[in-house]
Amino acid sequence: MSSRKSGEWMDAAWVLVMGAQGGLMIALPVLVGLALGFWLDSQFGTLPWISIVLTLVGATIGPIMLYRWVTSSVTTHLENRMKNKKQQDEETLE
Amino acid sequence: MFGEPTLTLGQTIGLLSPELLLLLAGLIILGLDAISPHKEEKAWLPRVTLAGLAAALVAAIMLWGYNTRVLAVLSCDPFALVIKMVALVAMGIVVLVSDVYIRAHSRYQGEFYALLLFSTLAICLLGGATNLIMVYLAFEFLSITSYILTGYLREDKRSTEAAIKYFLYGAAVSSIMLYGMSWFYGLTGTTDLASIASALTETWRPVILPSLVFVAAGFAFKIGAVPFHQWAPDAYEGAPTPVTAFLSVCPKIAGFAVILRVLMTALPPSGLGILGGDWRALLMAISAITMTFGNLVAMWQTNIKRMLAYSSIAQAGYILVGVVSASERGVTAVLLYLLAYAVTNLGAFAVVIAFSNQIGSDEIEDYAGLHKRAPGLALILIICLLSLAGIPLTAGFIGKLWLFSAAYEAGLLWLAAIGVINSVISVSYYWKIIRAIYLLPAETEERLSTSPALSVALGLAVTGVFAVGIFPGLLLDLLRTAAQVFGG
Numbered sequence: 001m002s003s004r005k006s007g008e009w010m011d012a013a014w015v016l017v018m019g020a021q022g023g024l025m026i027a028l029p030v031l032v033g034l035a036l037g038f039w040l041d042s043q044f045g046t047l048p049w050i051s052i053v054l055t056l057v058g059a060t061i062g063p064i065m066l067y068r069w070v071t072s073s074v075t076t077h078l079e080n081r082m083k084n085k086k087q088q089d090e091e092t093l094e
Numbered sequence: 095m096f097g098e099p100t101l102t103l104g105q106t107i108g109l110l111s112p113e114l115l116l117l118l119a120g121l122i123i124l125g126l127d128a129i130s131p132h133k134e135e136k137a138w139l140p141r142v143t144l145a146g147l148a149a150a151l152v153a154a155i156m157l158w159g160y161n162t163r164v165l166a167v168l169s170c171d172p173f174a175l176v177i178k179m180v181a182l183v184a185m186g187i188v189v190l191v192s193d194v195y196i197r198a199h200s201r202y203q204g205e206f207y208a209l210l211l212f213s214t215l216a217i218c219l220l221g222g223a224t225n226l227i228m229v230y231l232a233f234e235f236l237s238i239t240s241y242i243l244t245g246y247l248r249e250d251k252r253s254t255e256a257a258i259k260y261f262l263y264g265a266a267v268s269s270i271m272l273y274g275m276s277w278f279y280g281l282t283g284t285t286d287l288a289s290i291a292s293a294l295t296e297t298w299r300p301v302i303l304p305s306l307v308f309v310a311a312g313f314a315f316k317i318g319a320v321p322f323h324q325w326a327p328d329a330y331e332g333a334p335t336p337v338t339a340f341l342s343v344c345p346k347i348a349g350f351a352v353i354l355r356v357l358m359t360a361l362p363p364s365g366l367g368i369l370g371g372d373w374r375a376l377l378m379a380i381s382a383i384t385m386t387f388g389n390l391v392a393m394w395q396t397n398i399k400r401m402l403a404y405s406s407i408a409q410a411g412y413i414l415v416g417v418v419s420a421s422e423r424g425v426t427a428v429l430l431y432l433l434a435y436a437v438t439n440l441g442a443f444a445v446v447i448a449f450s451n452q453i454g455s456d457e458i459e460d461y462a463g464l465h466k467r468a469p470g471l472a473l474i475l476i477i478c479l480l481s482l483a484g485i486p487l488t489a490g491f492i493g494k495l496w497l498f499s500a501a502y503e504a505g506l507l508w509l510a511a512i513g514v515i516n517s518v519i520s521v522s523y524y525w526k527i528i529r530a531i532y533l534l535p536a537e538t539e540e541r542l543s544t545s546p547a548l549s550v551a552l553g554l555a556v557t558g559v560f561a562v563g564i565f566p567g568l569l570l571d572l573l574r575t576a577a578q579v580f581g582g
Contacts, residue, residue, distance in 0.1 A: 023273070059311070071328075
């Protein structure tokens with residue numbers, strides 16, 4: 001019972017960490033794109049065009065990175081859970 | 095509060111009656127399900143759910159003509175009421191197509207129907223939300239019920255995996271949307287949409303761009319627009335098929351309702367360029383890329399649920415054409431197309447469910463010779479696919495005609511042209527299914543049957559496809575009145 005409970009806490013912590021990292025994965029490319037765009041625009045006197053392009057590039061890269069990361073993390077997490085469950089079952093049988 | 099008319103408790107309850115009736119029906123189902131014996135077949139569950147939806151629909155119809163704020167964060171106006179009516183009709187069809195499938199696949203039927211009712215409640219709240227806090231809470235309410243419904247078959251690994259992916263992706267996007275909303279609050283000191291619009295005229299505008307991108311991320315996720323579309327194919331394929339039908343239609347209705355309300359109220363197009371808060375340039379790009387990407391990728395699919403997932407991504411791109419038109423005609427077109435898309439797509443999914451219930455496959459090649467095994471199902475699927483492609487006399491044609499003409503009137507001829515080209519491209523992958531049904535030989539001659547509930551759903555969908563396609567005038571006055579809420 002207690003190992004099941006600790007497993008649930010681990011799952012909850014994993015979800016929290018994933019959510020926080022995932023949020024950053026979308027926000028950072030947008031903000032970096034915007035900052036870089038503003039700097040380049042101020043250098044070349046092209047405001048707002050480079051800012052717009054780089055912000056949109058950031059907004060496109062973020063969700064693509066996020067999805068790849070979510071897919072691989074979920075697959076690994078589910079495989080690990082299956083492995084742990086199998087191990088626990090074997091230990092119980094012994 | 096906020097200079098609004100003071101409503102009595104009775105008036106407030108009356109104006110919120112569709113939402114309250116849905117809540118009541120959901121709670122009644124949970125209560126009765128808990129006290130009824132486990133082994134009972136519980137055929138009453140879909141009936142009570144349909145009764146709840148019908149009562150809410152009648153309440154929404156009776157509220158027609160009102161245009162007032164409720165509890166400072168909701169509006170009871172023609173636009174909100176049209177969204178509620180479309181959502182209630184769509185959910186009615188979802189309930190009808192779910193009956194046999196859920197009885198066969200899950201022991202927990204009461205919770206399933208209660209979740210469907212709570213999802214409808216969330217959509218109704220989103221339709222009338224006039225405050226960013228309300229928008230966010232209702233969005234999350236809808237998202238959480240959608241995650242649970244996606245992973246409803248706990249023993250099915252694909253369903254669980256799809257739900258976890260959908261949940262994690264959705265949680266990250268939701269946090270970003272909230273971050274964007276907090277920027278808007280920081281800029282304007284308010285979360286009320288109308289107050290944001292007046293406050294933004296005195297604010298440094300370039301900061302609006304990242305705020306807009308973050309909030310748009312949440313909206314794009316909900317409607318499945320590129321680049322926030324990746325969750326859709328996996329969730330559609332892994333979810334129980336009735337839930338796929340729900341996911342393909344209901345979150346889109348909610349998403350477009352919120353997009354229109356937030357953008358047209360808080361950020362009316364200013365003509366100051368994207369850094370000045372004019373979102374049209376951003377949405378034009380998303381619209382063109384979304385419809386092209388969805389259609390091109392749909393061409394390579396061999397699984398019908400996955401193909402319809404990419405098709406629904408393309409449909410979101412078409413609907414965005416009406417949004418970027420940012421006019422009364424554009425909003426009318428969006429509402430008309432949402433209704434057309436809802437009945438058409440749910441009709442297609444009803445056939446997929448009828449097929450899957452008996453054959454257990456969603457592969458397009460297994461549809462070979464369907465016209466001999468189930469001529470009625472084959473014909474209805476073809477009617478729905480032709481409507482999705484936009485062939486005349488169907489709802490899809492009238493919807494697209496209105497969307498593209500709204501774009502033309504707004505001076506966006508190039509976007510309308512991309513839409514027309516994409517409609518032609520879409521015929522190629524719908525043809526793949528039609529070819530399998532009529533031109534390929536069936537492996538077996540065994541006849542397929544449909545349950546009475548599914549037959550009613552199919553009948554409703556086909557009637558809707560032709561009613562909207564042949565007599566759109568019956569609806570247009572209603573939809574125009576709804577569009578006038580944003581003052582053109």
